Amino acid sequence: xxxxxxxxxxxxxxxxxxxxxxxxxxxxxxxxxxxxxxxxxxxxxxxxxxxxxxxxxxxxxxxxxxxxxxxxxxxxxxxxxxxxxxxxxxxxxxxxxxxxxxxxxxxxxxxxxxxxxxxxxxxxxxxxxxxxxxxxxxxxxxxxxxxxxxxxxxxxxxxxxxxxxxxxxxxxxxxxxxxxxxxxxxxxxxxxxxxxxxxxxxxxxxxxxxxxxxxxxxxxxxxxxxxxxxxxxxxxxxxxxxxxxxxxxxxxxxxxxx
Amino acid sequence: xxxxxxxxxxxxxxxxxxxxxxxxxxxxxxxxxxxxxxxxxxxxxxxxxxxxxxxxxxxxxxxxxxxxxxxxxxxxxxxxxxxxxxxxxxxxxxxxxxxxxxxxxxxxxxxxxxxxxxxxxxxxxxxxxxxxxxxxxxxxxxxxxxxxxxxxxxxxxxxxxxxxxxxxxxxxxxxxxxxxxxxxxxxxxxxxxxxxxxxxxxxxxxxxxxxxxxxxxxxxxxxxxxxxxxxxxxxxxxxxxxxxxxxxxxxxxxxxxxxxxxxxxxxxxxxxxxxxxx
Numbered sequence: 169x170x171x172x173x174x175x176x177x178x179x180x181x182x183x184x185x186x187x188x189x190x191x192x193x194x195x196x197x198x199x200x201x202x203x204x205x206x207x208x209x210x211x212x213x214x215x216x217x218x219x220x221x222x223x224x225x226x227x228x229x230x231x232x233x234x235x236x237x238x239x240x241x242x243x244x245x246x247x248x249x250x251x252x253x254x255x256x257x258x259x260x261x262x263x264x265x266x267x268x269x270x271x272x273x274x275x276x277x278x279x280x281x282x283x284x285x286x287x288x289x290x291x292x293x294x295x296x297x298x299x300x301x302x303x304x305x306x307x308x309x310x311x312x313x314x315x316x317x318x319x320x321x322x323x324x325x326x327x328x329x330x331x332x333x334x335x336x337x338x339x340x341x342x343x344x345x346x347x348x349x350x351x352x353x354x355x356x357x358x359x360x361x362x363x364x365x366x367x368x369x370x371x372x373x374x375x376x377x378x379x380x381x382x383x384x385x386x387x388x389x390x391x392x393x394x395x396x397x398x399x400x401x402x403x404x405x406x407x408x409x410x411x412x413x414x415x416x417x418x419x420x421x422x423x424x425x426x
Numbered sequence: 427x428x429x430x431x432x433x434x435x436x437x438x439x440x441x442x443x444x445x446x447x448x449x450x451x452x453x454x455x456x457x458x459x460x461x462x463x464x465x466x467x468x469x470x471x472x473x474x475x476x477x478x479x480x481x482x483x484x485x486x487x488x489x490x491x492x493x494x495x496x497x498x499x500x501x502x503x504x505x506x507x508x509x510x511x512x513x514x515x516x517x518x519x520x521x522x523x524x525x526x527x528x529x530x531x532x533x534x535x536x537x538x539x540x541x542x543x544x545x546x547x548x549x550x551x552x553x554x555x556x557x558x559x560x561x562x563x564x565x566x567x568x569x570x571x572x573x574x575x576x577x578x579x580x581x582x583x584x585x586x587x588x589x590x591x592x593x594x595x596x597x598x599x600x601x602x603x604x605x606x607x608x609x610x611x612x613x614x615x616x617x618x619x620x621x622x623x624x625x626x627x628x629x630x631x632x633x634x635x636x637x638x639x640x641x642x643x644x645x646x647x648x649x650x651x652x653x654x655x656x657x658x659x660x661x662x663x664x665x666x667x668x669x670x671x672x673x674x675x676x677x678x679x680x681x682x683x684x685x686x687x688x689x690x691x692x693x694x695x696x697x698x699x700x701x702x703x704x
Contacts, residue, residue: 236578262580269578276575279566290579293482342579 187214188247189346189378190235195244197230204230206402208244212346212378217368219381219389221424222399228382229273231399232348235380236270237261249345266290269344269377273351275335277323283310283334284319290341309337312374313367329360336367340375347371349381353388365391386425398424470662477582478589487590495556495591496598500605502555503548507606510547511539511613519621528622532629533636535614540637544607545645546693549652552599553685557660560591561681564664565674573665588665592657599653600646640704648696652689659685 190212197205204227212218220228233239235246237253246253249267256264277286287306291297297305310316313333323331332352339347352368353361365388371377372392381392389396390410397407398421406413406421414425515535522528564587567573576583615629663681667673 233574238574238577262582265578266580270575272571272575274570276571278572278575279570289576290581293581 188212189214189249190380191245191247192231192235193245193247195231195234195246196242197227197234197239198242203402205234205241208399208402208404210397210404210407212380214378215372215376217372217379217381217392217394219383219393219396220399221383221389221396222405224384226399227402228399229350232270232350232380232382235348236265236268266342267345269339269342269347271332271335271339271347271349271352273354275331277326277331277334277338279323281323282319283315283321283323283326286323286334287338287341290338294342305341309340312340312371313337329356329364332356332360332364333367336364336371340371343375345377347377347379349379349383351382351384353383353385358387361385361388362391364388368392466666467659467662470665471658473584474588474592474658474661477585478593480585482585484586484590487586488593491590491594492598495552495594496601499552499555499598499602503551503602503606504609506547506551507544507609508613508616510543510606511535511610511615512617513613514538514543514610515614515617516620519617529632531618532614532624532632535617536611536633536636537641539610539614540607540641541645542693542697544610545603545649545652546689548603548606549599549649549656549689550686552595552602552653553656553689554682556595557656557681557685558678560595560657560660561663561667562674562678564588564661565667565677568665568667569671569674584665588661591661592654595653595657595660596650597653599656600649603646603649640700644696644700648692651692651696655688655692656685659688 188211190210192208192210195205195208196203204225208227208231210218220231222228230239234241235248235253237256241254248264251260251264253261253264277283278289281289284306287309288302291302291305306319307316310319313336315330315333315337318326318330318334323334326334336352349368353364356364365385368379368381368388369392372379379392381388383389393410395407396410396413398405398413400420406416406418408416413421416422515531518534519528519531522531522534564573567587573583573587576586611630611633614633615624615626618624618629660681663677663684667677669676
């Protein structure tokens with residue numbers, strides 16, 4: 169019997185749609201003479217999963233790195249949770265970053281630490297959180313991703329899918345309001361990819377997080393997206409739900425779904 | 427470029443490159459990039475001092491790094507120190523024997539080791555072992571986005587990664603130097619007794635009689651600077667690696683080269699300053 173995949177509901181976000189958590193206006197970024205982002209404008213509503221599609225090199229990862237100020241934007245305004253990211257001082261920026269989770273393409277686990285230490289690491293600056301509470305949060309995070317037994321393993325002992333799960337668990341340690349996923353299913357087999365996509369959906373439902381998901385995996389986009397935008401030549405070429413874009417009259421847009 | 431008028435080209439302007447332009451046009455090297463690198467390193471060093479005094483203080487990570495940098499290097503430094511003392515004694519004996527000054531051997535070996543050979547050789551060995559390891563480790567952390575991951579967690583990666591390693595190098599290299607000096611003097615004792623018969627107590631009596639505060643103190647002070655240079659250069663090269671996996675190798679390699687060179691430059695300056703006071 170075929171398993172029925174639970175998809176993100178495009179209309180379920182209506183009650184949250186008035187609350188905008190990310191508002192980007194006229195974002196531009198160039199590297200030397202190469203213009204990567206040319207006037208990107210987008211919004212992310214509370215509790216929404218926004219998938220960003222586009223060919224390689226169209227600046228999808230640059231877009232989310234600009235949101236975290238890992239890369240400094242050349243022009244434009246990025247409002248996250250009502251604050252202009254480019255105007256924040258170092259301490260304010262660090263506080264803001266704690267409200268935003270970031271899952272890296274490679275999961276970026278710290279090689280010299282065990283899984284447990286990796287998960288505890290984001291909490292090291294949180295003096296209000298007791299040691300007991302930290303251990304409890306680590307256990308809960310591992311339960312959420314189904315890897316309770318891996319607490320003492322080193323990252324080198326984990327498979328690609330497990331690393332992504334641990335990466336997601338670490339992202340959730342600070343209970344962020346927004347999560348940015350940089351190609352969460354890249355390099356994984358279709359079954360594990362589907363599991364990660366479901367996990368993204370579970371996190372959204374359980375913690376009411378808002379997410380921007382950069383992906384090339386159309387199955388991941390189908391499962392997780394409330395809304396999709398497609399980038400072309402550094403601009404937003406089209407925006408809509410999975411079904412709307414799939415039926416687009418533009419052949420180039422349709423080619424993503426074939 | 428300098429415009430000149432060439433008589434043989436009917437007065438047409440011919441461009442003659444300046445010496446700087448010739449050097450600048452050589453592949454992979456330019457004066458501009460050299461000074462840019464020095465500027466970036468100076469700025470990195472200033473940032474280290476700024477971050478080092480700012481909380482949070484990562485004491486546990488500092489202890490871990492001190493263990494990895496210091497304790498794990500004792501074996502290598504000890505063996506090298508022993509051989510250094512032994513060889514120096516064996517090589518010096520014939521020259522002293524010509525002047526009938528073999529009894530000066532312990533004093534000569536002690537001063538050479540404590541003032542110069544001990545600190546410099548220990549620092550050069552650590553530049554190879556520790557500098558390359560820090561450069562490669564930080565570069566791979568950069569390439570695999572682990573440093574970015576710390577930053578997005580709201581944790582200052584510079585404080586956690588760079589400050590702890592530089593401080594560990596700064597405090598452990600002088601300790602290793604003292605250890606290397608002690609083992610090298612033991613090597614010297616073995617060397618003296620290969621062709622002679624000097625008791626342990628007489629050898630060390632002669633060694634300590636020949637040494638004074640101004641032999642030991644400057645060499646310890648300069649080994650602090652050697653340690654700091656190794657730490658800062660290793661971290662700078664690794665932290666600023668941006669060229670993928672190829673950059674990891676380059677970072678490790680250039681960390682060793684630059685740290686070794688800086689050790690000799692610091693040593694030259696230190697000797698000048700010490701001789702001014704002596």
